[in-house]
Every structure is written in C-alpha cells, then in structure tokens.
Amino acid sequence: MNAMRPYPRGWFVIAWAGELAPGSLKPMRYFGRDLVLWRKEDGTPVVQDAFCPHLGAHFAHGGHVKGDRLVCPFHAWEFDDSGACAHIPYATKIPPRARIACWPVVERNGVIFMWHDPDGGAPDWEIPVIAEHGTSDWTPWYENKVTVNTHPREIVENVADSAHFPAVHRTFVDQFENIYEGHKATQHTIGKATPKLGGVDHFDITATYHGPAFQISDMRGVLHAMLLLAHTPIDENSLDLRFAVMLQRTGPRTDEFAKFYVDNLTLGFHEDIAIWEHKVYRPRPQLVAEDGPIGRLRAWYSQFYRSADVVGS
Ligand code: FES
Ligand SMILES: [Fe+2]
Structure with missing residues (x-):
C-alpha cells in the first residue's frame, strides 16, 4: 500500500550541472510526467512539459535550442522560457493557448533542482548554498x-x-x-x-x-x-x-x-x-x-x- 501519494512538495535534484551543456536539451521523466530539461545558450536551465501543444511532439526527441528558445522538431514552433509560443515559421497569428507548462528551476552548488508542488504552488523555502563548493580547497563533486x-x-x-x-x-x-x-x-x-x-x-x-x-x-x-x-x-x-x-x-x-x-x-x-x-x-x-x-x-x-x-x- 502506498500510504503517501502521489508525490511530495519540494525541491528535487533532476541533474548534475555538468550533464547539460548550454544550448542542449534532454528528456526526463519525473513525477509520472514527461518533461524536457534544456539550457538557453546563456546557460540558464529550464524545465517544461515534454509535449508540444500543437500536435504533441516530444521536444527532447529531435527538438533543439535556438538562443533562448526551444524549437519543436515537428513543425518548428518556438517557445520561450515562460512557456509561451513566440514564433510559428509559417503563420502570422499565434494561438493564445499555445503554451507549455513550466516548472521552477534553480542551479546551485553544481546541481540542477526543480520545484514540484502537486497544487502548483510556488517555492516556499530556499536551497542552501554550500560555501565549500567550487573553492580550490575542495574537490568537485x-x-x-x-x-x-x-x-x-x-x-x-x-x-x-x-x-x-x-x-x-x-x-x-x-x-x-x-x-x-x-x-x-x-x-x-x-x-x-x-x-x-x-x-x-x-x-x-x-x-x-x-x-x-x-x-x-x-x-x-x-x-x-x-x-x-x-x-x-x-x-x-x-x-x-x-x-x-x-x-x-x-x-x-x-x-x-x-x-x-x-x-x-x-x-x-x-x-x-x-x-x-x-x-x-x-x-x-x-x-x-x-x-x-x-x-x-x-x-x-x-x-x-x-x-x-x-x-x-
Ligand atoms: S507538434 Fe510541435 S510544432 Fe507541431
Ligand atoms: Fe542505510
């Protein structure tokens, strides 16, 4: 019997920082959801739901990052880090509901964390800084x-x-x-x-x-x-x-x-x-x-x- 379900609220480790180069993306499955983890070319990590609101392609299977946007592999719609569709290469009008769900992300201490709350609430506490991390007195992780x-x-x-x-x-x-x-x-x-x-x-x-x-x-x-x-x-x-x-x-x-x-x-x-x-x-x-x-x-x-x-x- 699962006496506590489905998933807790909090910050969760989803990747080591070194697993994801700027401008790259990877598929993830956590909390029973398919997700895409990507980095803008400036290095900022983003976590979003994996399936495109257009016709449902998985962003991390064939998609790519262009600057600060995620590009779908199927019809090349572009999404920004707020989840909004920012560009459709063959259309002039963007449907207002063409959005992907986003999850709060923090990179700290050489680790990428994602906030999960089953009710969609915002983070209510901070991830501590490990002062020793990244100093010459200590090894890396x-x-x-x-x-x-x-x-x-x-x-x-x-x-x-x-x-x-x-x-x-x-x-x-x-x-x-x-x-x-x-x-x-x-x-x-x-x-x-x-x-x-x-x-x-x-x-x-x-x-x-x-x-x-x-x-x-x-x-x-x-x-x-x-x-x-x-x-x-x-x-x-x-x-x-x-x-x-x-x-x-x-x-x-x-x-x-x-x-x-x-x-x-x-x-x-x-x-x-x-x-x-x-x-x-x-x-x-x-x-x-x-x-x-x-x-x-x-x-x-x-x-x-x-x-x-x-x-x-
Ligand atoms: S399914 Fe993503 S652009 Fe069409
Ligand atoms: Fe133990």
Whole structure:
C-alpha cells in the first residue's frame, strides 16, 4: 500500500550541472510526467512539459535550442522560457493557448533542482548554498546515480532509524540525535564505520534534509567530506537516487580518495536498496524504545504531502 501519494512538495535534484551543456536539451521523466530539461545558450536551465501543444511532439526527441528558445522538431514552433509560443515559421497569428507548462528551476552548488508542488504552488523555502563548493580547497563533486524501485519515504526514514546501521552497514553508533525544525530534519551521528572496501573510520556526521528530497551532510572522519543525497520520484514505484561526495583537499591524492569514497557509498546504498526494494510499509510498526524517533520523522515528512494523501501514518 502506498500510504503517501502521489508525490511530495519540494525541491528535487533532476541533474548534475555538468550533464547539460548550454544550448542542449534532454528528456526526463519525473513525477509520472514527461518533461524536457534544456539550457538557453546563456546557460540558464529550464524545465517544461515534454509535449508540444500543437500536435504533441516530444521536444527532447529531435527538438533543439535556438538562443533562448526551444524549437519543436515537428513543425518548428518556438517557445520561450515562460512557456509561451513566440514564433510559428509559417503563420502570422499565434494561438493564445499555445503554451507549455513550466516548472521552477534553480542551479546551485553544481546541481540542477526543480520545484514540484502537486497544487502548483510556488517555492516556499530556499536551497542552501554550500560555501565549500567550487573553492580550490575542495574537490568537485564525485557523483553517482542509481534507479531504485521504492517509495521516497523509505529513504527518508534512514534519518531516524539508528538500529539498522550495525545490521545493514556494519556501522556502530555511539551518539545519535535528531532535530526537526520546519522543513529541515537533522541527524547527528557519532560512531565508527567498517567499510566493505576495508579499514575503520571514526566519524561525526551532521546530515540535514532540506525538505523531503535532498540531504546535505558534513562528515568529519579521517577526511572532511560533504555529501549530497537526493531522491526524485520517476513514478509512484521508482525513483532516481543520486549521491555525490566532495572532499577537503589534503594532498595530491584527494581526488582519488573521493572516487573511492563514492564507490564505498554506492556499496552502502546497495545494502539499503536490497531491503527497500522488497519491504512493505508498516503504517503502525511494532517499535522498541531503542529504535530511533521514527514516529517523529514520519510526522515531519508528512508535512510535504496534502493531508488527504497521507493514509494511516
Ligand atoms: S507538434 Fe510541435 S510544432 Fe507541431
Ligand atoms: Fe542505510
């Protein structure tokens, strides 16, 4: 049973900045919709519905960007970033309803985000700036993406679920604390990890969800890392899980360490994925005192859904 549906309201990661060159476009499918992500030639990213209001061609299959306009592959109608049809090469009058739906987009910290609200509401909070990103003291993001057959609430539940760390990740938690504040949920964990690829790493992590769909972590261990974790629903049964690592530079091998770090994270996520893809959701789980604050987490997460869309939480 999907106890929260269809999709939450918030900012969602839809691409790494480097995936989309100025003047290019790509098809996307998120929130059960076909979308086109394109960049104007000045670099500004735009997200719009994928199908042309004329006769329904998919913009990202054969279309192209011309200056600050998106050109349909079928009859070459041109649309601007407000979704309005700006030019029809063979007609003098543009139908006033020839428009495509647009979605708010922000590019920040080397990542492209899209705002989704099932009721069409405007963004009501900002994506934080990661001051370290893009500085010479830090590596760039080292990124990965996995498609997972699960619901985003399963991933978010990691914030409160302290008891799965030793069982799933061979990670031992000494101190664990959650702070819920408006659209933010922070997990503070001190412990030690025994990664699959070897070694023991003592760590101190402050990981904050900014809304329902992405988390920024400041992780201090042998190295100082920033982590980005994001999940964006493709449809009601699957999502794209993206994660990225940047490390504070300590020497010439830091980039190599960052790649190793992402490989380790990928292994760690596959451990969770093996659980997520086969589990059911328990609206009323049987919990013990030592489980983390799962009820509190669920109450926080439900704020991103319309109340009619939350069942049995
Ligand atoms: S279908 Fe797009 S211009 Fe005709
Ligand atoms: Fe986990």
